[in-house]
Amino acid sequence: MIKRNEDIIIQTVTRLLTPFVQLFALYVIAHGHYSPGGGFQGGCILAASFILMAVANDVAFVKRRLPERLTTALISAGVLIYAGIGLACLMLGANFLDYGILHRVLPVDAVKARALATLGVEIGVGITVMAVMVSIFLNLLSAGRHEEGAVE
């Protein structure tokens, strides 16, 4: 399965499909307010696109697009975005995660500010989930050696 087999059909289909999957993932993240979905589901789908890449090609293929240092940084970054939004509320004088206060810095009223902050939070969650899933998968698949690129 993971061997570098030159199955051209699978590789081509994957290459064609990936952008659409990723686009859909972004849609799911962003549209969580109005339809089922949100950061977590979108992040999973985004991760699935990379997992698809890893399965169709090999680990090194994914690593070129998503270096390990980057995934590690993204894992933290997502949580920091989330907690950062919460802290921003705290700095502005409200309680932690009380998004309403953000209308002071955003050009909208308090209720809309909540929706916007929710979007920000979802993006943070999405980033983390995507990076986490990819990272865990690659680590499992290569038994912790994915820095070396191809797996045996």
Place this chain on the structure above:
Amino acid sequence: MTEHAPVLIIVIPLMAACLNILLGLWKKELSYPWAVLVTAVVFGLSLLLMQTVLSGGTVHYRLGGWAPPWGIEYVIDHLNAFLAVIVSFIGCIVAVYSRRSIEKELPGKQVYFYSIYLLLITGLLGITVTGDVFNIYVFLEISSLAGYALIAVGDDRAPMASFNYVIMGTIGACFYLLGVGYLYMVTGTLNMGDLSRILPGLSHSRVVYTAFAFFMVGTAIKMAFFPLHIWLPAAYTHAPSAVSAIAASTMTKVGAYVMIRIMYTVFKPAFSLEVIPMSAILGWASAAAMIAGSVLALGQKDLKRMFSFMLVAEVGYIVMGVSRGNSTAFTGAVLHILNDAFMMACLFLVAGAVRYRKNARNITDLAGLHQEMPLTMLALFAAALSMVGVPPTAGFFSKWYLILGTIKAGEWIFAAAFLLSSLLNAVMFYRVLETVYYTGEPTPKRQGGSSAAVNEVPLTMLGPILVMAVGVLVLGLFSGRIIDTVIRFTVPEGF
């Protein structure tokens, strides 16, 4: 800033763990000072919180500004603040200690170790300060996942021990979650205060009984309460020393805290002790825990394994005190949470120091170490006295209250169990201390100057050990004051 302290003690270590990963990408050496700094700040904040609670009573903090029961609320009373101070203090001390031992035991993994360590602290503190039953579950999982990992990176059999812990821990957490579900089903709320208002009217529903049973079993697994302790000895034996110390001294205590909260805050004493004969069930189980833990410890050769079984016995002490249903025993239990945290931390830190310096695990390897590591062994001695319950060490006072409480409840057999367990502890520590002080190289008849080279562990390890040892003594002398200022207020209404 003060009014945000309840949430800051969670958010600061959480964000610090993330930042630590980013820092680690840049400079690996920064992890350790960063972790120490953060835990110290958290300790400061928890003291501040304690101060606030002492001066102004219970603190409520609404996350997201939503009023309970719609939003999540933090409710910090004396018990929460007390636990938070314990957890953050031990966390800080063990962080200081961990530098050299982790360098040796986990070379190259420090960045991840400290991140997970901070997450563990986050989880434990999160459990202690929150006032929402589901929120507890979330933080329970954070601390459990961190715990699984920290244990798994230990020595030879650690992964398997950790795996068993994963299985047991997940069952425990799931039972807890089911308890939450059952309660939610009949009350429609997740807020502890709200639950405690609604539940008395439902005290004859089978759903509520089931929920209570799930909670009890779940927390019992998490706190390694006999006979659900089977995961603990292997896990704490094989974990890295610093991890054993923090886990033994805080994780079981936080489990006990959750049990107290469920029994007396969510359900009221009237339900937990009268509608359901919890006092008898937990009483017999904890008597069994005390005796079995001590007896099993007696048969161990491995130092850390022996301490682990003693921990099982100590958990029995705490639960016994909690379930007696009178304020004396409850005071003893809460005091014992504090004392036991110190004693266990001290014991495991000493075991870690011995392993660091001598690469020794068994009791027989301690032979004659008092010449090489006099201060460390003195700390072991202090902790041992406290475990046996010799005044004026801390252990005596909590046992005093516990025994008085059982007598007040008229349960002589349980009082006898305390004494028997103490005696077994005495036998056990006699063995250890005899090995330390009276075996090994015969001392030269005349010691000119420093005969046996003193070879203590580095200061970052020795300091924490001594802090804990002195703490065991100081806490003993101050236990009256601690009870008067804090523990007195933790006793649930209805006792």
Place this chain on the structure above:
Amino acid sequence: MTNMEFIIGKYNYWIYIVLMMIGFYAMIAKRNLVKKIVGMNIFQTAIILFFVSIGSKKGGATIPIIRAGDEAVNAAQYINPLPHVLMLTAIVVMVSTFGVAMALILMIYRKYRTLEEDEILKPGAET
């Protein structure tokens, strides 16, 4: 209450219990580590089923997405969102535990070259 109504009112809970017990059995009785994890997964999923069952509403209630232009929203028309939220969290916890358990299994396999518990616990099994 007739028998039929009783069954219709409860059968979902019974299924959840059956599933949970299947998972529980696998967790404590199976010797293979991966099977234990499979059991764990089933166990947790059963709990999610239970929570979702708590929140469901019969009689025309729909998914909890408020239709635009609905001025006076009637809570009975929409399914209770709270258990869903809780279960999203639980799913995340589930997959996290799953990932960690799999990582542990890899570690164990690296050390013992087997996944059978009794073989691992044999003395001297380490390679």
Place this chain on the structure above:
Amino acid sequence: MDTVHSIQPVLVLATSLAAAILIMVTGDRNRNLREAWTLVAALLKFLIVLSMVPAVLDRTILECTLVSIAPGLTLQFRVDSLGLFFALAASFLWLVTSFYSIGYVRSQQEHAQTRYFACFAGAMSATMGVAFAGNLFTTFLFYEIITICTFPLVAHKETADAMAGGRRYLTYLLGTSVAFQLTAIVLTYSFAGTLEYADAGILAGRAPDSVLMVIFVLFIAGISKAAMMPFHSWLPAAMVAPTPVSALLHAVAVVKTGVFVVLRVVLHVFGVDLLGDLGLGTALVYFASFTIITASVIALRQDNLKRRLAYSTVSQLSYVILGAALLTPSSITGGIMHIALHAFGKITLFFAAGAIYVAAHKTEISQLNGIGKQMPFTMAAFTLGSLSMIGMPPLGGFLSKWWIALGAIEAKELLILIVIATSTILNAAYFLPILYAVFFKEPRLGQHGSAGEGIHEAPLLMVVPLMLTALGALALFFAPSVFLDLARGAVSAVMGGQ
């Protein structure tokens, strides 16, 4: 009777505690300085104790509350006649023993001397703590500290024998005190609501009779330092210790702490009236009598000198308990007096045994033939000591037996008179043969053919102290006034001025 706040009791404790610390700090680097600390502390301590005598004789009680840890658990000192009596005897004998110890360990070139002296000082500090303790908690605290501090002394030689003896020592003392004494204290607190000693007792009317009896039995079983049978066997086992340790700790500090605590319990926790009502006194009387006779019989059969002395101690300790248990003014006076009088006599005997060991390396009685000629001073003191043990006038031991016998008549326990008489005969039976052998038998020619040669008196630092204590035993017969006044003060306090 008025109560005065005073820090003197704390000072008494602090002197030897400070000495222990200073000894440890000084260590082996400067042995003279280290020994100087011991002596200075011993002297200072004795002087402070002495300075309290006038006030206490004036019926003043000196009190000092150090720290209140929790309700009931207060670290509290209270100097009354009984406590001061004990402290006076112990601190004086420490002073003497300090000199003796220095002579002993130096001549034996013992190892780990720093530990030895530090533990010695620590044990003395704790003994003072027991003497001045104002409540059961403080007593228990220092009682345990004595056990722990003396363990390194008992196991000092670190041989397998010594370790086994030490283990037995610790098992008995710690085991019984945790299992029984602590229980008794907890029970006392939960019924009486206080742990403070009171002249009339604190338990009267607080609990049903059956519970009181249980508490009493627990106390008596828990205070195994008093070496009542069947909890006596640690004492002979502890004889593996170096002789000064046996002397001080097992003639004065440890065992006397035991009987002292029994006295405290009998007089200040239960109270004379309550015990009389419950009939527990009589039970204790017979229990003590049994120990007295049995231990004496066992002592007869011992050949090892120290072991014979040990069993003699077991027997003599029960005199104190007997005196207290008879519950009459004379007998209690006698019991209290016996603490000091026996201490002076027994310490002399142990000192002599140590001197014999140092000078001649002999430990068995059968080896001692004719040694009196080589070591006249030592053996003269030994004679005085054993005569005091038997209770011959004009030696101190006579006084206490006399009072106890008087008490037995007052209490109309004629059987006890017989016990005392029998015991006296037995005492004579195991001491007089030694004296005969020492002075009148010809030394048996050993394998080396050089028996008796090269044996002479032990170092001066050892001989002088043992002469001093022997003379003390003599002097106490003629001038018991200070001790007697204190003992009478203690009795009149608990008996309400009878």
Place this chain on the structure above:
Amino acid sequence: MIWQLDIVILVLVVICAIAAISVKDLLGSAVLLGAYSFLMCLLWTGMGAVDVAFTEAAVGAGISTAFFIAAIYQTTRRTRD
């Protein structure tokens, strides 16, 4: 949802669960677990929990199975029970 369909799915879920823990091939177990998760999704959608179902579809049937197979790839398919 039509209750007959509901019952069928419930029965299938139980069958999948039992099969997943009893097949002797871990890869088969993984696939059956995926199927189990997916059937669960259907059940939840029927109860109106679309978000949960969506997540479970992405996680349980997707990511989890991927993790599972990756782990099996690194270890072994064999099992004795």
Place this chain on the structure above:
Amino acid sequence: MKLFAFLAVVLTGAALIYSTFDMPDWGDTTSPANAHVSPRYIEQTLNETATPNAVTSVLADYRGFDTLGETTVIFTAAIVCIMLLRTRTDD
């Protein structure tokens, strides 16, 4: 062992089924779970958070802290996997 496990499971299951007799019926609109706290989420989500999807608004706003915890859980899982599986110790 297997028999013991089976018995334990059957007994637990029986107890659980017994407890379902007191449960509100499945899908009961007026059960406490559906009547106490959750109506506010449904009725106010548009007014208070401008988010029609009540699940999202509860997830990210009303109970946002749970979600922060959840994100932390998964963050923990990732760090844990990296630490456990990582065989390289340099870099």
